[in-house]
Amino acid sequence: MTTKVTLAKALNLGLRKAMENDPKVLLMGEDVGKLGGVFRITDGLQKDFGEDRVIDSPLAESGIIGTAVGLALRGYRPVAEIQFDGFVYPAYDQIVCQVAKLHYRSQGRLTVPIVIRIPFGGGIGAVEHHSESPEAQFAHTPGLKVVSCSNPVDGYWMIQQAIACDDPVIFLEPKRQYHADKADLDETVAPDPLFASRLVRSGVDATVLAYGPTVKLCLKAAEAAAQEGISLEVVDLRTLAPLDLAPVYASVRRTGRAVVVHEAHVTLGLGAELAARITEQCFYSLEAPVLRVGGFDTPYPPSRVEDAYLPDLDRVLDAVDRTLKF
Incomplete structure (x- = not known):
């Protein structure tokens, strides 16, 4: 069955599917629960999965990522939302020094299956710190995977593939495209691999x-x-x-x-x-x-x-x- 969806809706459906398939998948971030996120990407998920799996965090990006590291080491698959691209820098130390290095530092004994969702880029008329493009800083860091979807179909599949990956993934979402266009989503069509142009x-x-x-x-x-x-x-x-x-x-x-x-x-x-x-x-x-x-x-x-x-x-x-x- 084919459904017409926006990128925002496709990401929501992809997160929902991942949570249905694996009870170890948790969502966390500022306003991701009751509000459903500032872009409504997580809309309705706390209501359906509960506050233990869709967690409204304090306004502390370093704390969000630090908590996600602990959860990942205990066998969970946390999906952490950074509300806007320019807010990621308080968590930069955690991402570069812990998230990216734990697998290598432990000689492969530890895995850190964290997805860090970051709405990025401009074009929405936002104020300072809300329209940045920090991707090169993360792509330059060994130990991190960095991907970016550009359309609803990729958004639906890539978020699920990122969550299933045992490596930490920086998942960049073009915020100006969240509600811009609709595309036909057919869940029976096999997706492209995650790390493929x-x-x-x-x-x-x-x-x-x-x-x-x-x-x-x-x-x-x-x-x-x-x-x-x-x-x-x-x-x-x-x-x-x-x-x-x-x-x-x-x-x-x-x-x-x-x-x-x-x-x-x-x-x-x-x-x-x-x-x-x-x-x-x-x-x-x-x-x-x-x-x-x-x-x-x-x-x-x-x-x-x-x-x-x-x-x-x-x-x-x-x-x-x-x-x-x-």
């Missing part, structure tokens, strides 16, 4: 790489470019650590050009790593340097000017034009 549009002139909130933007750019006779291939990375680069290399070898688009700052962002890897592996196929489109190297601006900060259609198409001129 996916080609979402075929093309021949240039490859555009995106993840999370920029996938929709890049698909719109491909449609606009097609009106001018330019054929763009779009790859949804989906997994940021580990990167699944085989589909990326295959695409770049076909097109000879690559543009990476993300909302995070360009300097030392994921685009830098992708550009280096592509240059190393596809050097003799490249017709132009790998170009990057992203946020500027400033703190996230006030909401009234965030549209000037975030990558948009014009900036993506400008990068495409520049790479085609080489």
